[in-house]
Amino acid sequence: xxxxxxxxxxCRYTGQAVRALPIRVITVGKKxxxxxxxxxxxxxxxxxxxCSFEDSLVRSNPRNAQDVRAQVEDxxxxxxxxxxxxxxxxxxxxxxxxxxSEQMAELxxxxxxxxxSRISFCIGGAYGxxxxx
Numbered sequence: 278x279x280x281x282x283x284x285x286x287x288c289r290y291t292g293q294a295v296r297a298l299p300i301r302v303i304t305v306g307k308k309x310x311x312x313x314x315x316x317x318x319x320x321x322x323x324x325x326x327x328c329s330f331e332d333s334l335v336r337s338n339p340r341n342a343q344d345v346r347a348q349v350e351d352x353x354x355x356x357x358x359x360x361x362x363x364x365x366x367x368x369x370x371x372x373x374x375x376x377x378s379e380q381m382a383e384l385x386x387x388x389x390x391x392x393x394s395r396i397s398f399c400i401g402g403a404y405g406x407x408x409x410x
Contacts, residue, residue, distance in 0.1 A: 298365070298388055298394070298396050299330070299394075299395045300328055300396050301332075301359075301398070302320075302332050302333070302398045302400065303334075303356055303397055304317070304332075304335070305335045306335075308334075337352060349405065349407045352401070352402050359397070364395050365391060365397070367384065367397070367398045368401075368406055369398055369399060370401060370406055
């Protein structure tokens, strides 16, 4: 999972086996931008030897385009339907905390040792995520 040290401190998973979980990426939008599509495809290829990878697209709701709050709530409801009760959920948001590779490795290690059945990465729509994040 990591090379032994994270930012000068020992990695808690060095030398330990960590259970690899299936990964799902849930993205909101009418269609994916080329950049997001390329990233998802790249990680799908990289992760294929280690775990299953599912890619889900939740369409944004143009019916509520004039009411941002209603649109976000509809998108959030669609995402919540895809998330299982045992999923380890990671909400990706532009206002969120940046993590480096070692911190991501620890997050994946924590998820693998938590009893979760899958890791779901959620990428919100144009107006971000709802209040249930």
